[in-house]
Amino acid sequence: MKRMLLIGLGWAMIAMAQPGDPLRYTKSGNLVLPADYREWIFLSSGIGMAYTSDASSANPPFENVFVNPSAYRAFLKTGSWPDKTVLVLELRASESQVSINKNGRVQTTGSVGEIHVKDASRGEWAFYRFAKGAPEGTLIPKTENCYSCHEQNGAVDTTFVQFYPTLIDVAKSKGTFKKTGE
């Protein structure tokens, strides 16, 4: 009986354990790349996105965005991002003429470009930049214009929910979608 109780409690602890904290920092304040981000929730993919009209390329990269599952579930309920939200931007080269694909473009090699993090213990939203294949990313100074641009143009709480098709209607129904995102 005692053993059964212990087994039960053991399972209980496993059940209650949170999935690995998506936010880990080094002593120097770098952000550790979440090892399992490819198993997080996919928000969308773009190709060759740019904020200027003169940036076209013959081989534009794909931009995939993933978010940690707990933040995604909170967003579905509230239309807002909770503390400890982690948005991962992964860049992948695009190619055509791969295998039997004779048109269009497919994703090939890539790595994480930037991670956008909401962490109340470190001054709310921050961007971390990852060199190609790097296991940790460095804080982008808050004076850089990615911050002001996201502040001005992000549809929800400085994030580009306008590019995440399954979240647009959630935010609109919860009243959190800013018109600047349209």
Next chain:
Amino acid sequence: MKRMLLIGLGWAMIAMAQPGDPLRYTKSGNLVLPADYREWIFLSSGIGMAYTSDASSANPPFENVFVNPSAYRAFLKTGSWPDKTVLVLELRASESQVSINKNGRVQTTGSVGEIHVKDASRGEWAFYRFAKGAPEGTLIPKTENCYSCHEQNGAVDTTFVQFYPTLIDVAKSKGTFKKTGE
């Protein structure tokens, strides 16, 4: 003490419960759209993919592919798809000039196009076609050429793993990647 045991066992049952079976059929043999496929594992996205070279379009759709998490985890271990593998092909329109995006293309509205299912109880692999927004999909007859094409050209077990960048090296290291996929 008894109550604690019951609480423990209750948690244990929750911990052991499998996530919802990804495969549900109607009485007539249609496949029910998995309600939560957008929370599954994202494999890749292409744009305007086609097997002929004359299919270019000014507004090519994106093709997103998702797989159920248990099949994904089995693939990481073995390089093969287990029984009850479900690969969802979602098609989304692409647009440019959305919000502050001035170049490239972003994903907008869409729905599931086809689902590729491995189910030993129903003759192994089968494709189901979904009309736009439909809650269930109809079996594509096994005489249609999607079957023979996947059989001949799929890198792993009739599936196009050659287009799923994070799985290519897994399959190669496990010896399951066919050369026809290259």
